[in-house]
Amino acid sequence: MKKNKIAGKIIRIILLIIFLIFALFPLYWIVLTSLKPTYELYTFPIKYWTINPTFYGYKKLFEFVNFKQYFSNSIFVSFLASFISTIFAMLSGYVLSRKEFKGRYAVILFLFFSQMIPSYLIMVPQYVMFSNFHLINKLISIVIVYSGFGAAFSTIMAKGFFDRIPKSIEEAALIDGCNEIQSLFKITIPLMLPGLSAILSFSFVNNWNELFTAVMFLNTSNKYTVPVGLYSIVSKAGIQWNVLAAGIVVALLPTIIVFAAAQKYIIAGLTQGSLKD
């Protein structure tokens, strides 16, 4: 009996390590590639480590491909869109969590189904629509699109977070003479801050990673976002893998930071917010 337990424990540890290696090895490899000098990229035997790390790939990336511009475009688009959608989600998530009203269920269904429609399916009609407003090749157009997609998902997440804050706290504030809006801003929203930061981070990661709408909407290089920049690098013939790897690493950095900071809350929001009524 005891022997079995120890064997089970060892198997468990081994499997956990295998999963970890499987998850991290590709990332290790791309970071390593980004630091390898060009002559080490295509040689045998393949090197699992480099003794001559160089920032050549990164230098090339910022010199030739205008990656700095893409990066600041992406920061602008991702932050603004996540901010807008989080504020919208905060308002509507609160009402959906706290109020009983006619059509409440219909609103939830509407949100649920609109988040199931993936962005690329409707990017063509969106493109036609935005070109009628002369908004093509403007960053603000993808900010609007991302805000809309973000609002659908974030509202459902926000509702889940609000559901976990006891109603009694607000009721106490109302008795103490706060009105509803005061109690929302003074009591509930401060309690919601971890939830809101999770929602914000989650949309940020989504917006940062979006490719197809951005490729469609943005057509001059100074407007590219990071994924569009990567896409355009790949389309160019003869790209060196250390330069491309450097591009991928730079593209990953913000999501690493955001995910590391908010991971716990993002996961809580995903598992408890998205599907429960």
Place this chain on the structure above:
Amino acid sequence: MKHNRFILFMLLPTLLLISFIILYPTISGVLLSFKNYSVFNFGNIKWIGMENFKEIFGDIFYMDVVWNTIKWIFFSVIFQLLFGFILALLMKEPFKGRGLYAGLVFYPWAISGFAIGLIWSWLLNGQFGVINDILIKLGFIKEGFNFLSDPTLAMFSVILVNVWYGIPFFAIMILAALQSIPNSLYEAAEIDGAGYFTKLFKITIPYIKPTLINTILLRVIWVMNFPDIIYGMTRGGPAGSTEILSVKMINTVFYESNYSKAAAHGVIIVLILLIYTIMYLKLTSKKEFSL
């Protein structure tokens, strides 16, 4: 009355934005699919009825694309579920550093699909790829595979990568469900002398069944609609061997610039998903689906 105004004031911005960004384009996409809107006829856009659909279904390779899509979904979701489940079971009992471990092992899920495709296309590169090198060093193979240029291996490769990407999502959802199982159930079973697998099949799986059902429903939809990884790896090639419906649609936009035909592809995908969702919910009984 004041109450209702408050609700309206809070909800309206979101509902208007979503109607504008998602609902209206969805409707307009359906209309677009019956027109001839493409780069070549911007001056002469008109209603052409079912022409786009006829053209799509008349394509002799269309069934290959459908078949690819089915393979892509089936194998991706099965293995994401299996490995996600195993990972969740391994992580159920607390251990030192579990938070950090979760952050690291769940991380692939936060990377862009396109970047994942690029990373893995380098790992699986036929000449300089490290995966071949590792397989040869371990003695599994003598010569490297052409993972992405061989049509039969290419589908296997993109599915492998999609599994890698999707394990964390399943693990996250299942782990949350596992932690809601009351310990008393296991204790009672242990008193009755139940072993690990009895407990797994008699307690764990029945208990988390609603989560499994919801997660699989969502995953199938997302996997069907996930051209990003394939786009980063093969763009549907070689010779169309990894072209799934969503990739076909994107290619119709980017290479043919035929926006109406692309919209028609989109309409077909949405219809398939609708039928799938309805059938799935009927088969798994609505009671267990909590929205």
